[in-house]
Amino acid sequence: MVRGLGELESAIMDRMWARRAPASVRDVLEELRQERSIAYTTVMTVMDKLHTKGLLKRAPQGRAYVYEPVSSREAYTAELMRQTLAGGGNRAATLVHFLERLTPEEAAALQTALQVFPLKDSAP
Amino acid sequence: MIAAAVLLLYAVLAAVHLPRLGRMAAWAERAPRLAITMWQAACASVVASALLAAVAFAVPAEALGHGLAGLFEACAAMMDSGVTLTSAGAVALLVAGTALVRLGWCGAAVLFRAGAERREHVAWLRLLGRHDRNLGAIVLDHDERLAYCVPGRHARMVITTGALRALAPEQVAAVLAHERAHLRGRHHLVIAAAEALVTAFPGVPVFEHARTEVARLIELLADDVAARRHPRVQLAAALVGLATGRAPGFALGAGGETALTRVRRMVNPALPLRRGEHAAGLLTVGLLLCGPGAVALAPGLVALLAHHCHELLT
Numbered sequence: 001m002v003r004g005l006g007e008l009e010s011a012i013m014d015r016m017w018a019r020r021a022p023a024s025v026r027d028v029l030e031e032l033r034q035e036r037s038i039a040y041t042t043v044m045t046v047m048d049k050l051h052t053k054g055l056l057k058r059a060p061q062g063r064a065y066v067y068e069p070v071s072s073r074e075a076y077t078a079e080l081m082r083q084t085l086a087g088g089g090n091r092a093a094t095l096v097h098f099l100e101r102l103t104p105e106e107a108a109a110l111q112t113a114l115q116v117f118p119l120k121d122s123a124p
Numbered sequence: 125m126i127a128a129a130v131l132l133l134y135a136v137l138a139a140v141h142l143p144r145l146g147r148m149a150a151w152a153e154r155a156p157r158l159a160i161t162m163w164q165a166a167c168a169s170v171v172a173s174a175l176l177a178a179v180a181f182a183v184p185a186e187a188l189g190h191g192l193a194g195l196f197e198a199c200a201a202m203m204d205s206g207v208t209l210t211s212a213g214a215v216a217l218l219v220a221g222t223a224l225v226r227l228g229w230c231g232a233a234v235l236f237r238a239g240a241e242r243r244e245h246v247a248w249l250r251l252l253g254r255h256d257r258n259l260g261a262i263v264l265d266h267d268e269r270l271a272y273c274v275p276g277r278h279a280r281m282v283i284t285t286g287a288l289r290a291l292a293p294e295q296v297a298a299v300l301a302h303e304r305a306h307l308r309g310r311h312h313l314v315i316a317a318a319e320a321l322v323t324a325f326p327g328v329p330v331f332e333h334a335r336t337e338v339a340r341l342i343e344l345l346a347d348d349v350a351a352r353r354h355p356r357v358q359l360a361a362a363l364v365g366l367a368t369g370r371a372p373g374f375a376l377g378a379g380g381e382t383a384l385t386r387v388r389r390m391v392n393p394a395l396p397l398r399r400g401e402h403a404a405g406l407l408t409v410g411l412l413l414c415g416p417g418a419v420a421l422a423p424g425l426v427a428l429l430a431h432h433c434h435e436l437l438t
Contacts, residue, residue, distance in 0.1 A: 009251070010250055010251050013251055073252060073265065074265065074266075076248070076251075076252055077252050077264055077265060077266045078266065080245070080248050080249075080252060080264075081264075081266055081268060081270065081284075084245070084272070085270075106367070106383065106384065107364075107367040107368045108368075109384055110363060110364045110367050110368070110383055110384060110387050111364050111368060113360075113364075113384060113387045113388055113391065114360055114361060114364045114387060114391060
């Protein structure tokens with residue numbers, strides 16, 4: 001359940017995914033400060049929120065925590081796409097897909113239907 | 125009483141047999157917009173005639189003849205004089221009222237659930253995707269070839285990097301034009317309405333078929349809108365491009381028939397309906413929508429005419 005993930009949450013997750021290594025709030029803050037002015041406590045609050053939401057996991061190191069993404073961006077995306085396509089009854093009301101899923105035979109039939117018409121004379 | 129029986133008979137026959145007539149209509153793929161309107165009118169006419177049957181059964185014909193004002197007067201008179209509805213009439217009105225409330229409730233539930241799912245989905249998209257200004261869409265880093273739209277207040281289009289790699293730029297443009305047609309046409313509301321009817325009254329053939337057909341026809345409609353600005357062949361090629369080369373195990377579920385229809389329509393367009401055919405379609409829509417009301421009012425009108433003619437003659 002991810003609600004109201006603000007722009008800052010996206011920016012932090014982008015960096016966490018890009019690092020591919022654990023990072024403390026201080027590490028993330030330094031990266032973020034290269035393009036904006038931002039307070040330590042703000043970053044700490046947002047990262048704590050991301051931890052509560054289950055997107056980051058953390059381990060104590062000295063007096064602070066080091067954070068790490070729970071899953072890769074690819075894994076989250078794959079999961080989102082799986083949910084989207086397996087949405088069941090209410091899917092029609094939420095998302096309209098360009099194409100429903102097809103069997104290989106159906107896909108082959110589509111290709112045959114198209115082959116009769118060469119792409120080069122593509123008049124509207 | 126006769127009006128009530130006619131309306132009820134029509135509601136039952138239409139609910140069961142209209143789908144068969146609808147399926148036989150080969151012109152639907154040539155005029156998807158008209159066909160969608162006709163399915164909506166068919167559903168509305170079944171609901172309206174069932175509700176009006178109850179009203180016609182419970183309320184005396186003379187009251188209906190004087191229009192709505194007369195109806196209220198009659199109701200007030202009935203309450204004042206202590207005369208109540210017959211118990212059968214009261215039951216009929218109660219059933220009709222319950223059905224109406226149920227429909228409203230289910231409609232609201234479908235919209236609410238869809239809205240909640242969309243909000244959550246958009247939150248994830250904001251996190252996982254990146255907005256591409258040139259495309260006007262969110263690009264998701266994913267190998268599967270997919271394109272879709274999230275309708276509603278924060279409407280957006282989504283395309284995966286897998287789809288972008290598989291399709292030529294003209295094909296991507298055609299796909300996005302199709303999605304934009306869904307968003308601009310507010311197609312999700314059309315689908316939600318059909319969904320609400322099935323949720324409220326499951327197992328009614330006309331509602332079940334309307335939902336399936338509307339979902340199919342809306343794709344054809346969006347194709348037609350996209351084809352106004354983009355070469356039809358590119359849209360067809362995009363359909364094939366997205367359908368093929370999918371990971372095994374990913375390919376399950378239905379929808380193949382619609383896809384084949386769509387490719388055939390794009391590469392080999394049928395003639396649009398002739399003016400006469402189109403007018404006949406609109407006339408049918410009019411009849412479906414006005415018929416139940418006319419039948420319900422007929423006895424009242426007859427009573428009204430009889431009353432006034434009697435006055436004139438004496």
